[in-house]
Structure formats: structure tokens, C-alpha cells
Amino acid sequence: MEKRATFSNxxxxxxxxxxxxxxxxxxxxxxxxxxxYWAVTLEPPFGGSNQxxxxxxxETVFADPKYWNSVRVSVIFAxxxxxxxxxxAVLLALFVDRRLAGHQIYKFTYFxxxxxxxxxxxxxxxxxxAPDAGFVSAINRVFPNLWNPALDGTDALALIIMAQxxxxxxxxxxxxxxxxxxxxxxxxxxxxxxxxxxxxxxxxIQLPLITPTLFFLVIINITDxxxxxxxxxxxxxxxxxxxxxxxxxxxIYSDGFQGKDYSLAAAQSxxxxxxxxxxxxxxxxxxxxxxxxx
Amino acid sequence: MIERxxxxxxxxxxxxxxxxxxxxxxxxxxxxxxxxxFHTVNQVPMPLWPGDHLAENLAVAWQKGNFDxxxxxxxxxxxxxxxxxxxxxxxxAFSIVYFxxxxxxxxxxxxxxxxxxxxxVRIVPTYAVAADALRPFQAMFDAVGLSVDLPEWNLLNTxxxxxxxxxxxxxxxxxYRQFFLTVPDELTEAAKMDGAGPVRFFLEVLMPxxxxxxxALATIMFVWSxxxxxxxxxxxxxxxxxxxxxxxxxxITPGPAFGEPPIWNVAMAANLIVLTxxxxxTILLQRWFVRGLISTDK
Amino acid sequence: xxxxxxxxxxxxxxxxxxxHGVDLAVRAGEFVVILxxxxxxxxxxxxMIAGLEAISAGEIAIGGRVVNRLEPRERGCAMxxxxxxxxxxxxxxxxxxxxxxxxxxxxxxxxxxxxxVAASLGLEDFLDRKPGQLSGGQRQRVAMGRAMIREPxxxxxxxxxxxxxxxxxxxxxxEIRKLHQRLGTTTLFVxxxxxxxxxxxxxxxxxxxxxxxxxxxxxxxxxxxxxxxVAGFIGTPGLNLLPGTLDPGAGVVHLEGGQRLAxxxxxWAGAGAGRVMAGFRAEAARMARPGQGLDAVFEFxxxxxxxxxxxxxxxxxMVVVSLSDGRDLSPGDRFxxxxxxxxxxxxxxxxGRRLSGERAxxxxxxxxxxxxx
Ligand SMILES: Nc1ncnc2c1ncn2[C@@H]1O[C@H](COP(=O)(O)OP(=O)(O)OP(=O)(O)O)[C@@H](O)[C@H]1O
Ligand SMILES: [Mg+2]
Numbered sequence: 001m002e003k004r005a006t007f008s009n010x011x012x013x014x015x016x017x018x019x020x021x022x023x024x025x026x027x028x029x030x031x032x033x034x035x036x037y038w039a040v041t042l043e044p045p046f047g048g049s050n051q052x053x054x055x056x057x058x059e060t061v062f063a064d065p066k067y068w069n070s071v072r073v074s075v076i077f078a079x080x081x082x083x084x085x086x087x088x089a090v091l092l093a094l095f096v097d098r099r100l101a102g103h104q105i106y107k108f109t110y111f112x113x114x115x116x117x118x119x120x121x122x123x124x125x126x127x128x129x130a131p132d133a134g135f136v137s138a139i140n141r142v143f144p145n146l147w148n149p150a151l152d153g154t155d156a157l158a159l160i161i162m163a164q165x166x167x168x169x170x171x172x173x174x175x176x177x178x179x180x181x182x183x184x185x186x187x188x189x190x191x192x193x194x195x196x197x198x199x200x201x202x203x204x205i206q207l208p209l210i211t212p213t214l215f216f217l218v219i220i221n222i223t224d225x226x227x228x229x230x231x232x233x234x235x236x237x238x239x240x241x242x243x244x245x246x247x248x249x250x251x252i253y254s255d256g257f258q259g260k261d262y263s264l265a266a267a268q269s270x271x272x273x274x275x276x277x278x279x280x281x282x283x284x285x286x287x288x289x290x291x292x293x294x
Numbered sequence: 295m296i297e298r299x300x301x302x303x304x305x306x307x308x309x310x311x312x313x314x315x316x317x318x319x320x321x322x323x324x325x326x327x328x329x330x331x332f333h334t335v336n337q338v339p340m341p342l343w344p345g346d347h348l349a350e351n352l353a354v355a356w357q358k359g360n361f362d363x364x365x366x367x368x369x370x371x372x373x374x375x376x377x378x379x380x381x382x383x384x385x386x387a388f389s390i391v392y393f394x395x396x397x398x399x400x401x402x403x404x405x406x407x408x409x410x411x412x413x414x415v416r417i418v419p420t421y422a423v424a425a426d427a428l429r430p431f432q433a434m435f436d437a438v439g440l441s442v443d444l445p446e447w448n449l450l451n452t453x454x455x456x457x458x459x460x461x462x463x464x465x466x467x468x469x470y471r472q473f474f475l476t477v478p479d480e481l482t483e484a485a486k487m488d489g490a491g492p493v494r495f496f497l498e499v500l501m502p503x504x505x506x507x508x509x510a511l512a513t514i515m516f517v518w519s520x521x522x523x524x525x526x527x528x529x530x531x532x533x534x535x536x537x538x539x540x541x542x543x544x545x546i547t548p549g550p551a552f553g554e555p556p557i558w559n560v561a562m563a564a565n566l567i568v569l570t571x572x573x574x575x576t577i578l579l580q581r582w583f584v585r586g587l588i589s590t591d592k
Numbered sequence: 593x594x595x596x597x598x599x600x601x602x603x604x605x606x607x608x609x610x611x612h613g614v615d616l617a618v619r620a621g622e623f624v625v626i627l628x629x630x631x632x633x634x635x636x637x638x639x640m641i642a643g644l645e646a647i648s649a650g651e652i653a654i655g656g657r658v659v660n661r662l663e664p665r666e667r668g669c670a671m672x673x674x675x676x677x678x679x680x681x682x683x684x685x686x687x688x689x690x691x692x693x694x695x696x697x698x699x700x701x702x703x704x705x706x707x708x709v710a711a712s713l714g715l716e717d718f719l720d721r722k723p724g725q726l727s728g729g730q731r732q733r734v735a736m737g738r739a740m741i742r743e744p745x746x747x748x749x750x751x752x753x754x755x756x757x758x759x760x761x762x763x764x765x766x767e768i769r770k771l772h773q774r775l776g777t778t779t780l781f782v783x784x785x786x787x788x789x790x791x792x793x794x795x796x797x798x799x800x801x802x803x804x805x806x807x808x809x810x811x812x813x814x815x816x817x818x819x820x821x822v823a824g825f826i827g828t829p830g831l832n833l834l835p836g837t838l839d840p841g842a843g844v845v846h847l848e849g850g851q852r853l854a855x856x857x858x859x860w861a862g863a864g865a866g867r868v869m870a871g872f873r874a875e876a877a878r879m880a881r882p883g884q885g886l887d888a889v890f891e892f893x894x895x896x897x898x899x900x901x902x903x904x905x906x907x908x909x910m911v912v913v914s915l916s917d918g919r920d921l922s923p924g925d926r927f928x929x930x931x932x933x934x935x936x937x938x939x940x941x942x943x944g945r946r947l948s949g950e951r952a953x954x955x956x957x958x959x960x961x962x963x964x965x
Contacts, residue, residue: 005482006394007492013393020386027462030430031419115576117521138339186677194691195665231523280410
């Protein structure tokens with residue numbers, strides 16, 4: 001961890017780290033502190049300085065069924081996108097790692113979806129899954145009105161889940177494949193010598209050995225589903241219909257910047273921050289426990 | 295290994311090809327839709343083969359989305375974030391790893407903690423700071439009773455406002471730190487024996503060694519900052535001058551969700567314009583992109 | 593126990609051929625060591641037998657059954673890998689018992705067998721540990737246990753001892769030999785360490801650049817190398833090889849430096865005149881006064897404890913003599929190398945093969961004197 005050979009010029013050390021510390025202070029710590037301040041104060045309607053209101057903003061937030069709806073939608077969104085995306089990615093990675101002829105092509109193409117901005121993904125999926133154009137609409141020819149994300153909340157949620165899962169699948173694939181390739185080849189060969197077939201080896205040897213990566217990705221995907229989803233929701237559904245896709249970040253944005261209720265938005269931000277920080281702590285625990293092969 | 299499992303091999307190829315279709319089909323559809331005229335693109339189902347209106351649609355989208363201007367803006371922001379991040383992160387990691395001072399661990403943690411909260415989670419307060427970046431200092435002066443009057447430094451509708459908050463995270467610092475820790479001590483000692491001071495050592499030994507890591511970080515940062523959406527949406531109100539490419543997607547997206555008949559071919563052409571730079575970068579620099587992904591753990 | 597027949601087996605990776613037609617017959621219950629320098633294709637050959645590598649051409653049969661198209665699990669081979677390849681997420685017991693689990697054996701039965709194997713390897717106390725908590729030697733034993741438990745027809749070892757320290761290597765060598773005596777399973781053992789090969793093998797297969805150079809007992813490959821490659825590779829130091837021209841009439845080799853080396857004319861009666869490499873063991877030569885035998889110039893010597901290796905040049909070629917007594921020389925000193933004619937072996941200078949037309953020697957030259965008793 002520590003370097004044996006170090007330099008001792010303190011002024012230089014301070015000067016080197018100063019720009020980063022300044023940025024972090026101004027754009028991270030101060031705003032986070034301010035969020036706390038706002039969350040426990042209220043701006044009087046006729047000007048003047050904020051007044052201390054304690055837990056009131058939180059109580060308002062927690063008493064609001066719309067908030068709980070947003071939490072519920074976010075949790076469903078997080079779990080389903082994570083599960084869907086990881087399942088696809090791990091399946092593809094396992095099969096690419098069989099290294100049959102041509103597997104390199106997949107290695108070089110599967111991660112491309114991750115290069116797209118969330119709103120770009122949103123726009124593409126909105127078209128593909130539009131009820132009256134694009135592709136999926138063909139279903140409506142056979143079963144009229146079966147699919148309509150503009151009117152049906154479940155359809156809308158399904159739409160953004162697919163978009164987000166697609167966006168992250170490439171990212172997850174890269175990690176799974178890297179993890180699989182870091183398993184010494186002889187382990188798999190030993191499995192073959194012990195009589196295990198391809199699928200059996202995947203189950204007994206390869207999958208268990210990549211569980212640390214799996215845990216890590218679960219956390220990353222959940223966090224990302226809170227963060228990245230804004231662009232997708234904003235372009236596809238605007239949180240609708242009837243708040244069926246009103247994810248937490250989107251609600252903070254609409255309450256704070258469209259509704260101009262900073263205190264309420266700040267309180268929601270704090271809750272989200274706590275959530276994300278707890279997830280990150282979990283992640284660090286897992287990183288520490290990462291298995292070292294050999 | 296010989297695995298004479300023709301059935302399983304067939305399944306493998308099928309799975310992999312399905313994966314390819316699944317992961318690339320949406321991009322293909324965007325491309326195809328961008329190449330048809332208004333009428334064709336609204337057919338159900340729409341054709342799977344490109345038409346011959348691509349140039350035309352691109353031209354309309356380019357003009358409608360003011361891409362002359364916004365592409366330059368996006369480029370400035372992406373390069374600004376990338377360069378800023380690479381430089382600032384390298385400096386601070388150098389300080390944290392190679393200097394021995396008492397506050398070192400504290401400084402490390404202060405920077406490191408920022409990994410936990412992405413900008414999107416704390417937009418509301420960050421936005422407030424951006425309205426006057428010197429306010430934190432003013433508030434501190436006020437608090438200790440100093441009557442210094444700092445000027446207001448409004449970051450809204452500026453490049454600084456678009457760039458600086460995006461640099462203020464620990465991603466790069468962490469990456470450099472991990473790398474510096476693997477650099478053998480003997481190298482530092484040899485440099486010291488040769489009479490090189492910290493600055494020389496940093497510029498002539500450490501930086502050349504970090505090239506690959508820098509390239510990886512740069513690729514990731516470029517794509518990440520090009521794709522920023524929520525933050526530009528907040529900081530920019532002067533859309534004519536400061537809008538970025540991704541923001542134009544909202545503008546070009548057909549009306550209130552699923553309302554008026556959408557001009558899909560132009561929307562998809564605009565989408566194509568916006569997504570091409572990051573996709574190209576990842577494909578051309580894919581070795582570094584993948585490496586960067588894995589070593590930054592974001 | 594099963595015999596292995598390898599017939600004209602080749603291996604190509606893309607356009608590169610790395611194994612060039614290997615023929616080998618391993619008898620049931622035999623311990624055969626494949627020896628050769630790094631990169632000569634030993635592992636590749638072993639892995640083709642195991643079924644981990646496809647056979648590009650030729651045929652491999654185990655117990656009379658051609659296995660070319662069989663999966664590793666169907667061949668009845670067990671393998672011990674160089675890095676042990678233990679499953680890091682399983683306990684020692686699970687590692688050893690994995691093959692049985694895959695085979696569908698019940699838990700109790702499995703446990704009993706694992707315990708029996710573990711006991712025979714002294715691993716009883718480690719059954720619940722993970723491989724990461726074991727020493728190198730213990731891991732090695734687990735790897736062997738995992739191979740043993742399947743009661744395979746053939747054991748395959750790929751440099752299993754090269755990750756161990758010198759002491760442990762010797763100890764494990766003994767254990768592997770004992771294990772073979774106890775089980776009598778046909779064993780193929782790959783190594784690039786000739787001491788390992790000499791001490792373990794019933795027969796040694798010397799490989800070079802994808803070809804078999806010689807198959808023989810340790811004594812044969814040491815005493816009667818079939819080629820200059822084997823001659824130089826086996827023994828520490830390798831055979832002294834001096835280029836020259838054979839003069840069957842005079843019964844001497846005219847060495848390149850102008851000196852003459854007498855050989856046993858009766859023994860090499862079939863050899864015709866031509867360019868040859870004349871070889872002799874460092875242990876077979878004696879050091880003599882300058883002027884006696886071959887003229888040599890001293891360069892340096894290596895102290896080995898029991899003996900000393902004296903390095904010099906004669907007529908431009910390197911020569912090594914092993915001595916048990918000490919005479920101190922300094923660089924540049926001249927000395928004689930006395931080579932008994934019966935100890936000289938001849939190789940074709942062009943092909944590097946041992947000259948034909950050699951009568952079977954009464955005793956293998958250079959072999960330990962014990963043989964005569
Ligand atoms: N997958 C492969 N593709 C191409 N060439 C290969 C492959 N595997 C091995 N080779 C080549 O085949 C030759 C023989 O390799 P092999 O592993 O059998 O050597 P070895 O005798 O076991 O050497 P060592 O003692 O170093 O283990 C080497 O030149 C190697 O570079
Ligand atoms: Mg090998």
C-alpha cells in the first residue's frame with residue numbers, strides 16, 4: 001500500500017492536490033451539505049432566509065403516495081433491469097468464452113451498446129417500441145391495442161426496463177468475459193478430465209469463480225439504474241403514463257426544476273444519496289473479498 | 295480442447311448470433327429508419343433494409359438540431375472534461391502516493407468518497423452552486439465574520455459550468471493511484487540517485503509509464519462526458535449558444551410523449567448524429583475502452 | 593492399467609506444425625518419462641493423449657481402443673497439472689471428490705473414497721481447507737489425490753514438480769515412484785529435468801523440436817545416445833563432442849584441430865570414412881600430463897563437491913573432464929586429456945545420428961561399475 005521511497009516537499013504536495021480538492025469541495029461537499037441544509041429548512045414564500053423545519057420535509061415526502069409510487073417503480077426497475085441485463089451478459093460471456101471459431105467478433109461488438117448515451121438509447125427504443133410505427137407495433141396488427149406504452153403503465157415500464165438492460169448489457173459482458181478469461185485455462189481442463197461436460201463446468205467451476213464479479217455488477221447495475229435512467233425516461237415516457245415510470249431521479253428533477261420545490265427535492269435527494277452510499281459500501285465489502293485465484 | 299458436442303456447438307453459435315442481433319439490432323434500426331422517407335418509416339412493420347434518403351434526413355436533422363453549433367459544444371465539453379480529468383487526477387494521485395504528509399490519508403478519503411455519489415443524485419444542490427461557484431467561499435467568510443465581498447461567478451451557460459462539475463469526481467485519481475502503487479520503489483530510488491526531483495520524476499518517469507492508463511482513462515472519459523445529458527440540460531438555458539448534442543435529442547423528439555405524429559426518420563437521423571462519435575471512439579479505441587472500463591470500475 | 597500406442601501423431605496449430613509424427617508404444621504398467629527442452633512439444637503430446645488437444649494426424653490408442661474421437665472423460669486418463677489446477681472455491685475433499693460427484697456417486701460413498709485417498713496421501717487433516725490455505729507440497733498431493741481417486745487406466749503428469757523447491761521436489765519424486773509401485777498404473781510423466789527423468793523412468797522418451805530423438809531406459813539414453821542431441825542433453829555435463837574425420841584404416845578420428853583420437857576399431861567395424869562427431873563422457877576421460885592424450889588448454893573449473901569439472905579447449909572445441917582428485921591449474925595452463933579408445937562414440941557430423949555399423953558392446957560404456965559385479 002505504502003511507498004517506501006517518497007518525496008518530502010510539502011508545498012509541492014499541497015499544490016498538486018489543491019485543484020482536485022477545490023473542485024471536490026465546491027462541486028461535491030458543499031452541494032451535498034447544502035442539500036442537507038435544504039432538506040431540514042423551508043424557504044418562506046415571501047423571501048427572507050430559510051427556516052428550520054426539522055424532519056418536516058422528510059415527513060412530507062414520506063407521506064406522499066406519489067413518492068412511494070416512485071420508490072416502488074424504481075425498485076422494480078432496478079431489480080428487473082439488473083437481472084435481465086446480467087442474465088443476458090453472463091450467458092453471452094460464457095458462450096463466447098467457449099472460444100469456438102469466430103468468437104473474437106463477438107468480443108469486439110457486444111460492448112457497443114454501452115457507448116450510447118441514455119437519451120439516444122431512449123429515443124431508439126421509443127421508436128422501435130412505438131405503438132403505431134417501428135417494429136413492435138406489428139403485434140398490434142394481430143392483437144389490436146395489445147402493446148401501447150403511451151397508455152399502458154406496464155408497457156411503459158417494460159419499455160424503459162428493456163432500454164436500460166440493453167444499454168448495460170454490453171458493459172456487463174465486458175466484465176464477465178474479463179472475469180472468465182482470468183480463470184486459469186487448466187481449471188476448466190481439469191474439470192474436463194474429471195468428467196464434467198461443458199454445461200456442467202460452467203455451473204460447477206466457471207460460474208462460482210466469477211461470483212465476485214457478479215456481486216460487483218449487481219451493485220453497479222442497481223446504482224446505474226438510479227442514475228442513468230433519467231435520460232431514458234425523459235425521452236421515452238416523461239415519467240408517465242400516470243406516473244408508471246416516475247423513477248426517483250426523474251421525480252427529483254421534476255419536483256425540483258419544474259415544480260421549483262427545492263426543499264422537497266433536496267429531501268428526496270438525501271434519501272437517494274443514503275441509498276446509493278449504502279449500495280457503494282456493500283460494493284466495497286465485496287471488492288475487498290474478491291477471490292484471488294491460484 | 296476437443297469437445298465433440300455438435301449440438302452444443304450449434305446452440306453456442308445460435309446464442310452468440312442471437313446476442314449479436316439483440317445487441318446491434320437497435321442500432322441497425324436507427325440507421326435504417328434514418329434512411330427512409332417519412333412515409334416509409336411509418337409503415338408497420340417498417341422495412342429492414344436501408345433506403346436512399348439518408349443524406350437528406352441527416353441534412354434536415356443537422357439543420358433542425360443546430361448541430362453546426364452543438365457538435366462543437368459537445369466536443370469542447372468532452373475534450374475539456376477528458377483533459378481536465380487526466381491532468382488533475384494525475385497530479386492529485388501523485389501527491390497522495392508519492393508524498394509523505396500527515397493529512398495524506400484524509401485527503402485520499404476526501405477525494406475517494408466522491409466515487410459514491412454520481413452527479414445525477416445530487417443535481418439539485420450542485421445546480422445551486424453552479425449559479426455562483428464562489429458562494430461556498432463567501433458563505434465561509436460570512437460565517438467566520440470576515441467581510442470580504444467575493445464577486446459572483448455564475449457558471450450557468452458557460453463551458454466551465456458544463457465541464458468543472460463533471461471533473462469533480464475521483465474516478466481518474468483512483469485509477470492513477472492504483473497504477474502508481476504498482477510502480478516499483480526502485481524506480482523512484484534510482485531517479486533520486488540520479489538527482490531527479492519530484493517534478494522531474496513525475497514528468498520523465500511516471501507520466502511516460504502511465505501512457506496506457508491515460509489512454510484508457512481518456513477514452514472512457516470522452517465517451518462518458520459526451521453522453522452527459524441531465525447536467526447540460528440544467529446548466530444550459532441559452533440553447534442557441536451552449537446546447538450540447540445529447541440535449542438536442544429532447545428537442546427533436548416528437549412532442550409530449552406519444553402524441554402528434556412523429557417525424558421518425560428525422561429523429562433517427564439526429565440520433566445517428568449524436569451516437570456516432572462515442573460509438574466510433576469505442577470501436578476505434580476499443581482496446582483502451584475495455585481496459586479503461588475494467589480498471590476504473592467506474 | 594493399459595498400454596498406450598501412439599502412431600504417427602502430428603499436431604499443427606494453424607500452419608505451424610509443433611509435433612512431427614511421433615511413434616511410441618507404452619507398455620501396460622510402465623512408467624515413461626517424456627523429456628525434452630522447453631517448447632519441444634512434450635505438453636502438446638501429453639494433452640493429445642488426455643484429449644485436451646485435438647490430434648491433427650495419426651492415431652492414439654489406450655488399452656487397444658483408438659481414442660482420437662473420445663472426450664477426455666471417456667479415455668480413462670487422469671492428469672496432474674503443473675500449476676495443480678485445483679478448484680479454488682472447493683474444499684480439498686470436494687476437489688478430490690469432484691470426479692466422483694460428476695459421475696453421480698452418492699455422498700456417503702464419495703466421502704469414504706475421498707477419505708481413503710486422502711489417508712494414503714497424508715491429507716486427512718486438510719480435507720476441509722481450501723487450496724489457498726495449503727502449502728505447495730500439499731497442493732501437489734491434492735492434485736495427485738484428485739487423479740488417483742478415479743482409478744484411471746493412465747496417469748498423465750505435466751511437469752508436476754517444477755513449482756516446488758528443490759528439497760520438496762526430491763521428496764515428491766520418491767512419493768510418485770512409490771505410488772506407481774503400489775498402483776502399477778501406466779504413467780506418462782513430462783519433464784525437462786533430466787534428473788527427474790533418470791530417477792523415475794522405466795523408459796525415457798527424449799523429444800526435440802516435435803520429434804522423438806530416442807526411446808530407451810535411462811541407462812541406454814545415457815550410455816548409448818542415438819544422436820548428438822541426446823548425447824548433449826543427457827548427463828551433466830553432456831557428452832563431449834569433437835568434430836573430425838573418421839579414418840577407419842588407422843582406427844583414429846582426425847580432429848579439426850589436427851589432433852588424433854583413437855577409437856575401438858572392432859566395435860565400429862561397420863563405420864566408413866567421413867565427417868563425424870567423436871564423443872566421450874567427461875567421467876570416462878582422465879586428465880594427464882601435457883603432451884599425453886589430447887592437448888587442451890585450461891579455462892576454468894566447477895567444484896561439485898564429490899567431483900570437479902575441468903573445462904578447457906582442445907583444437908578450438910570445448911572439452912570437459914570430470915576429476916575426483918585435485919590438481920590446481922590456472923587459466924592458460926596446458927594439460928592432457930586421456931580418452932580410452934573404448935569410450936569413444938561416433939556420430940554422423942551431417943545428420944547427428946549415431947553411426948551405424950556398431951557391434952553391440954559387451955557392456956554399456958560409461959555405465960556405473962556396479963553393472964559388472
Ligand atoms: N495453442 C497454441 N497455438 C500455437 N502454438 C502453440 C500452442 N500451444 C503450444 N504451441 C507451440 O507448440 C510448441 C510446443 O509447445 P508445448 O507446450 O508442447 O511445449 P513443451 O515441450 O511442453 O514446453 P515446456 O517445457 O516449456 O512446457 C511450442 O513452440 C509452442 O509455442
Ligand atoms: Mg509444457
